[in-house]
Amino acid sequence: MGEINMVPSNPTVNKLCERLKELHDEVKEWLPGINRIAVALYDRETDMLKTFISSTDDGNPLDHYQAELSKVRSLKEMSLSRTNRTINDISVLASSGSEHTKKLLEKGYLSSHTVPIVHNDEFHGFVFFDASEINYFSESAVHNLDVYAQLVGLLCVSEFNAIRTLRAAVKTAREISHYRDEETGFHLIRMANFSRIIALELADKHNLSDEFIEFLFNFAPLHDIGKIAIPDNILLKQGALSEEERTTMQTHVFKGAEIVEKLINGFNMETMPKIDMLKNIVLYHHEAMDGSGYPQGLSGKNIPIEARIVSVSDVFDALTSVRPYKKAWTNDDAFAFIKEKSPDIFDAECVSALIRQRQQVEKIQKRFSEDVFG
Numbered sequence: 001m002g003e004i005n006m007v008p009s010n011p012t013v014n015k016l017c018e019r020l021k022e023l024h025d026e027v028k029e030w031l032p033g034i035n036r037i038a039v040a041l042y043d044r045e046t047d048m049l050k051t052f053i054s055s056t057d058d059g060n061p062l063d064h065y066q067a068e069l070s071k072v073r074s075l076k077e078m079s080l081s082r083t084n085r086t087i088n089d090i091s092v093l094a095s096s097g098s099e100h101t102k103k104l105l106e107k108g109y110l111s112s113h114t115v116p117i118v119h120n121d122e123f124h125g126f127v128f129f130d131a132s133e134i135n136y137f138s139e140s141a142v143h144n145l146d147v148y149a150q151l152v153g154l155l156c157v158s159e160f161n162a163i164r165t166l167r168a169a170v171k172t173a174r175e176i177s178h179y180r181d182e183e184t185g186f187h188l189i190r191m192a193n194f195s196r197i198i199a200l201e202l203a204d205k206h207n208l209s210d211e212f213i214e215f216l217f218n219f220a221p222l223h224d225i226g227k228i229a230i231p232d233n234i235l236l237k238q239g240a241l242s243e244e245e246r247t248t249m250q251t252h253v254f255k256g257a258e259i260v261e262k263l264i265n266g267f268n269m270e271t272m273p274k275i276d277m278l279k280n281i282v283l284y285h286h287e288a289m290d291g292s293g294y295p296q297g298l299s300g301k302n303i304p305i306e307a308r309i310v311s312v313s314d315v316f317d318a319l320t321s322v323r324p325y326k327k328a329w330t331n332d333d334a335f336a337f338i339k340e341k342s343p344d345i346f347d348a349e350c351v352s353a354l355i356r357q358r359q360q361v362e363k364i365q366k367r368f369s370e371d372v373f374g
């Protein structure tokens with residue numbers, strides 16, 4: 001225990017993006033007019049299409065962009081029909097007024113080709129190719145690009161398959177153990193979405209890429225996996241824990257890091273990207289800004305940002321949820337509480353980011369409410 005040496009994950013290092021840039025360079029050898037290749041990923045639970053990675057010749061016009069797929073009709077149709085689409089002149093769409101069309105035109109992109117990512121009969125998102133000439137995408141160009149699009153799509157999907165496998169393994173472990181109460185229901189989905197909301201708010205200031213945010217969103221629900229190794233008599237105890245029991249309970253962060261380590265080795269996931277981020281979340285989500293948290297008593301910026309974000313979103317959702325021992329707090333009370341506990345316990349930036357995005361928070365709460373059956 002405690003032997004795990006952590007390296008803080010670096011939000012700016014971004015392997016998948018580098019691979020996309022290499023592919024982009026290759027494509028440009030025979031189609032030099034393609035200025036941008038971008039991938040947006042789809043989350044079925046929230047119906048959200050989110051920018052993920054991109055390679056552009058000059059900056060990125062669509063960072064941290066998201067839209068509900070059902071509200072973007074042309075893309076929604078493509079996701080259902082699973083067919084490609086070429087737009088020969090984007091400027092004719094200018095009057096449609098959509099934000100992303102406007103941004104593309106601002107950057108001088110005049111034509112585009114879009115391919116849905118479909119893997120195992122499931123729709124995962126889109127690959128976009130953009131060029132600064134009208135009518136750039138001839139039939140033969142499109143044919144070759146589709147091969148690349150499949151490759152790019154597969155690259156992205158396979159990264160997330162590893163995480164899915166990991167989450168499925170954890171879910172099974174949870175079902176075998178008795179640790180189910182807090183982690184069933186929508187707690188994990190909500191706290192993952194709150195983490196994403198905070199990260200998007202902090203993205204510019206902290207240089208968090210869309211790729212970083214997407215991994216955070218996928219890893220956040222694993223924060224308490226170590227609890228499957230805590231004995232039931234402590235985990236399920238009604239009422240206050242003794243000093244000794246509390247100490248045992250706190251070991252869930254080390255146990256979690258050990259489980260991650262074992263799963264990674266067992267599933268040959270050593271090459272899984274951002275694995276340090278997952279370990280940081282598991283190990284440090286109970287640290288406090290003033291150093292009074294556990295397991296290492298890290299303080300301030302020494303606590304990795306992913307752990308600072310998850311600790312706010314996790315506690316906020318715990319407060320606003322019903323638990324066997326308490327009623328659900330109102331959002332006002334929960335916001336007031338986390339604000340009062342910052343900057344000593346929680347990162348004040350994360351707290352104000354969540355409060356600023358109250359509307360989005362409430363949208364997620366409404367969508368994933370425990371009161372709604374069926």
Ligand SMILES: [Fe+2]
Nearest residue numbers: 223224285286
């Ligand atoms: Fe925890």
Ligand SMILES: [Fe+2]
Nearest residue numbers: 187223224314
């Ligand atoms: Fe939690």
